[in-house]
Amino acid sequence: MADQPLIHARGLVKRFGDFTAVAGIDLDVAPGEAFGFLGPNGAGKSSTMRMIGCVSTPTQGELRILGMDPVRDGTRIRARLGVCPQLDNLDPDLNVRENLTTYARYFGLSRAESRKRADELLEFVQLADRAEGKVEPLSGGMKRRLTIARAMVNDPDLVLLDEPTTGLDPQARHLVWERLFRLKQRGTTLVLTTHYMDEAEQLCDRLVVMDAGKIVAEGSPRSLIQTYSTAEVVELRFADGLDANADYAAKLDGIGERIDPLPDRILLYADDGDDAVSEVHRRGLAPASVLVRRSTLEDVFLQLTGRTLVD
Template sequence: MPDPLLHARGLRKSFGDLEAVCGIDLDVAAGEAFGFLGPNGAGKSSTMRMIAAVSPPSAGTLRVLGMDPVAQGPQVRARLGVCPQEDTLDNELNVRDNLVIYARYFGLSRRLARERAEELLDFVNLTDKARSKVDELSGGMKRRLTIARSLVNRPDLLLLDEPTTGLDPQARHLLWDQLFRLKQSGVTLILTTHYMDEAEQLCDRLVVMDAGRIAAEGAPQDLIRQHSSREVAELRFALGEQEVAAPLVARALEERAARVETLPDRVLVYADDGEAAVETALAAGLRPVATLVRRSSLEDVFLRLTGRTLVD
């Protein structure tokens, strides 16, 4: 990979005895959309803070835009755009002034700051809200304004922490379209997300992190091929029949399924042909009350690599 915008080797971050990031290796190329997936406490946010030059690494090598973020923090931050998980907009200002004043922090003249604000309001479809106060905006509008603000300095690298958390489907898809347009214009994106469909839509490559380490890395479809099957058949049984039926499903599909997983409410059959797996189960005398065949997804990969136990 020639001249990656992000280069990390043996990157670690510790907080006392707690090692949040345990020696990870990363390379992100210019123009790429790169994602971090992982449960709470996996080390995603700690990694993003090191990349953003606001938290120094405890050990290892980190280069962002070819610079050392510890020794050259101001120079790195001047070329970054950061969209935090929580909107940190100024409620005392209207929508346009939130952009104009933020642009002034980067040394833009008043005229250029106003021009840049108008350009970004058009980009995120908020021109008609330019004079509105932040409190008058919907959650989706606030998120779009936060992304617009992160672009005032024309960053080479845009960091997005859970960019669509809490948004309705329409707002999420609108943001996806805007982020895709940014990528097409040459902006490099690094994002964290809990939405598997978002990662599949936006990311060229991603890593799945767990307990501070990288559990897997690759393009979304490559990860699905490597860690799951082409399809998944979900079999639900009547109340009280699940425990009896689950081992029977595994026995009947031993040769056809790559893997059978028993959950409290259903049995998942991972197979290349989900319909054929269901037919085999029915032919063996099993009688699920409901069946569903779907394509395998990044969520299946995520849960297999990080487990189904809730992490606080």
């Protein structure tokens, strides 16, 4: 029982009319894992999350959440889930604390328990001083943290976070990450979607890359980078770039493992970036700017789908 996956999916499909949002995916998420869905908008991440959250019925395939069938046992499953949706849907008619206490009541917690739990969680997300205040004046980061607190109100076995930091400024993002990291350390199972590479690398033990409703790769951030990219990447920009990048790419042929000419820059995949840069200069090429960096999931995504992850 202990090793039973919290999420188990085989051939999971979601269709809306003619449109296939999720085109047959297999998944297993183990207890204590931090699992990520990475992909651009429209990849099928949110549709998958909604099926896992038991608010959307699978069109086809097998899905078990916490060992139960989401169609038959939706209520029992949702009682043990915490959900942080993509768009904050906090209640503006209630103050900050009431947003948590009211929500706790939906899970059948008593008034006293709700109050206790709300105060603990406000402390945890660093909003205790705003407890009596209204929701509307909170910053984006604060609202997000409150939504995360709300998702924790029933002490869930599994927390679903749909793009937890989309739209937040860098400071607010780091604060959210830090809180999520603490949850992870406590052993809470996290499942999140993101289209931020750094977020996936920060938080996820394991992730799948989704594109057009399918899983195109799976593994730990490190192993994905090892499999689909090189240790380092050199970004070259030429002063007369844009139209000339394809010509430059030809002249760079043979350097590193792989060359990817993008409209604005050329990516050189190499295990030793500095070596590759020396070779570029040896060939008499003079890029306007050179950046050697570690490979990221962005490079993995580019390699897998042939497009940058900008949307």
